[in-house]
Amino acid sequence: MKQSFTVRQGALDGIEAFLGVAKHRNFRRAAAELGVTPSAISQAIRALEARLGATLFIRTTRSVGLTEAGAGFLSRAKPAFEELIAAGETARDLGRRPAGLLRLSVPRAVLPILLQPLIASFCKAYPEVEVEIATSEELIDLAAAGFDAGIRMGQFIAADMVAVRLTPPFRLVTAGSPAYFGANRRPQRPDDLRHHRCIRLRRSSGAVGSWTLNDNGRAIEIAVAGPLIANDFSTVLGAAIEGVGLAQLPEPIAAEPLRTGKLVQVLAPFAPTAPGVFLYYPAHREIMPKLRAFVDHAKSHSPAMRRSRTKTA
Template sequence: MKQDLTIPHGALDGIEAFLRVAERRSFSAAAADLGVSPSAISQSVKALEARVGAPLFMRTTRSVGLTQAGEMFLERAAPAYAGLADAYEAARNLGNRPAGRLRINLMRGAVQPMFEPILAGFCDTYPEIELEIFGDDALSDLNAGGFDAGVRMGEALDADMIAIRLTGPFRFTVFGAPAYFERHGRPQTPAELRQHRCVRLRLASGGLIPWSFMEGNREVEVPVTGPVIVNDQAAIIMAVRSGVALGMTAEPVLQEHIERGDLEVILADRAVSTAGLFLYYPSRKQVMPKLRAFIDYARDHLPEDMAR
């Protein structure tokens, strides 16, 4: 049977007064410690005794002692109250310094280019933050998933989200390996991709991401086919490097491979651009220090080719 863990309204009233009187064995001393009048302390304790249904103190003109019920109540209430005080202090400290678990939800394809350049430095700078990186190609509900923030392309965000730019605009480009071009040739227009082998990306929703290009001032889709379908950006690069097909992904992801000569970008003059990556969260409530620290560090330390 499910246990009812609801605390009755007002059940904690008078606990602090009781504990202080039990410690000091004096209503007046407890009142002085708490900065209230002795009558206020007495009324709080009497109200607590009424809720408990038994006297907690034995009172005389010269001394204050605990009854058996009071001893039993003190034995259980003192550690519980101390635990509540510790919980309050821990939560308050999290609001004052960058500490605690920081959960970031972002597209899986953005994990490597965004976090590889900053991860070690961020963890060294903020050792009290436990960073959880959650790759997720769906636009998940941050509150329902328990995330502090998400990272997505600006076009994907709802208008009611608070968005902070992390990178400048970048392009989605077609790329291939030299081995592929040697075997199958190099397409000169987006339309020629219909005759080429292409790696396609399946979304978490089940759909395949279309390949889009600029034609004048408008965006057009080109239907492509190929021998490989993946659900991860890293898998696209792996397949393309093998020479099996062409791929399409965000240009910053390819930079290292292009510099090494592993991959080559084609049709760059027809590439579609995105507004860039934004960190977002769902309300204008106060940003916790751990999230503010991440925002500032990411904006200051992301590579220049991803900078604003």
């Protein structure tokens, strides 16, 4: 049966006083070093001895020495207390400046188009911060999984999160390969998609998402079907390029294949607009300097900020 351990309140009381007296073998000098009165040191030692149930010092009018119990206690308490002080200094240091491990949960598709240049410039600007990127399509609990922040499309971020825009809103484009259209007619209306092979995306909730299109400002849902279901846009993109079927993709992800002719866009008048990509983190958590530095860096280096500057100029 597993035991339940708790740290008693005041378990460390008197340790610093004990170490001071053990160091100087003198109550008065220990008190001066700690900035307290000799009587306060004596009271702290007596309380510690009472709590431990052992006498730690041999006191005479001329000297102070350690008992066997005191010597044994010193051999283990001194390095443990020093380690505790060092741990406190490390924590205090991390709370004052950008340093330590910054863990980010990121969809695979945003890495090449957004995050790689952002991470490269951030690592150069903040060499004391280690960045760990975990690619996942899952909408995970950041705190429970030990992540400092995540990156997702805006419509998938919970309302209790702080969201920082990284990209402007963008369209979701419908596209297929030239080989696919060599064997299939191009759809002219959203309803035509029911007669096409479509590559679908399984959302983190487990549901296979329908496609949303925009018909003169009215959002319409189309239940498409096809031979492949994937859980990330990178796989959907690759399958579309190979001619497996039509895909609905964020325009930044599809931009290069559309430019080079590997994909052909269809149903352009019906393309809906997505909110864009956001960095997000829990609103209730105190933000550490490493995350604050990354948030500020993302704000100043993101495509959304660059576009804003271009418009201003």
